Amino acid sequence: MSRADATKARILQAATDEFAKYGIAGARVDRIAKTAAANKNLIYVYFCSKDQLFEAVLDAHVTHGLNSVPFTPDDLPEYAGRLFDYCRENPEVIRLATWHRLERGDRDPAVAAPARDAKLDALAATQKKDGIGSEFSPTTLLTLVLSMALAWNPSNITSLPASSSEAESADDRRRAIVEAVRRLL
Incomplete structure (x- = not known):
């Protein structure tokens, strides 16, 4: 890896942490540069702006990350379980996606549309x-599956913490998600 590639990788990692913690508006390029041990000007050389740096982080962690979870329209329950696992292992993905929704409203990340459309086409064909889940449109069905898979993420205010009498493990939650999607179909 060249020095430039190593510096760019450090900037992306520092930006990931910064944006996940503070969002787009709260993130500071000075902190990113300091954390990355990089000259602040290099951020602008590599990414042009803080906004484009956020897009690069979103693409690297959310779009590519979620696309690394194999989409199986013929086995949506297991897809939901794998998505739950991925997000549990990579909490910054949910935080970044949440900041994007909060600060950018309904604007879809441009890089997300092709992957989403491919999933919807595959789901429609299945x-x-x-006849799996045919009571719902592909968009509705995928939205319901994603909502169930991400129900226990830390940014979901409707996700209730387990009381001391019902201490659920991550495995219990995963099983519940898989079963709920199975019943949905």
């Missing part, structure tokens, strides 16, 4: 072929 519904047509097997």
Whole structure:
């Protein structure tokens, strides 16, 4: 790895931590540069602006990360379980996606649309072929599956902490998600 690539990687990691903690508006380029042990000007050389740096972070962690979870339209319950696992292991993904929704409203990350459209097309084909979840449109079905898979993420205010009498493990929650999606279909 060249020095430039190493510096760029340090900047992306520092920016990931900064944006996950403070959001787009609260993130500071000075802190990112200091954490990355990089000259602040290099951030602008590599990424042009704080906004484009956020897009690079979002693409690297949210879009590519979530796309690394294999989408299986013929086995949506297990897909939901794998998505739950991925987000549990990578909490910054949910935080970054949440900041994007909070600060950018309904604007879809441009890089997310092709992957989402491919999932919807694959789901529509599976519904047509097997009748799985055919009571719902592909968009509604995918939204419901994603909502269930991400129900226990830390930024979900409707996610209740387990009381002392019902201490659920991550495995218990995963099983519940998989079963809920199975029943949905």
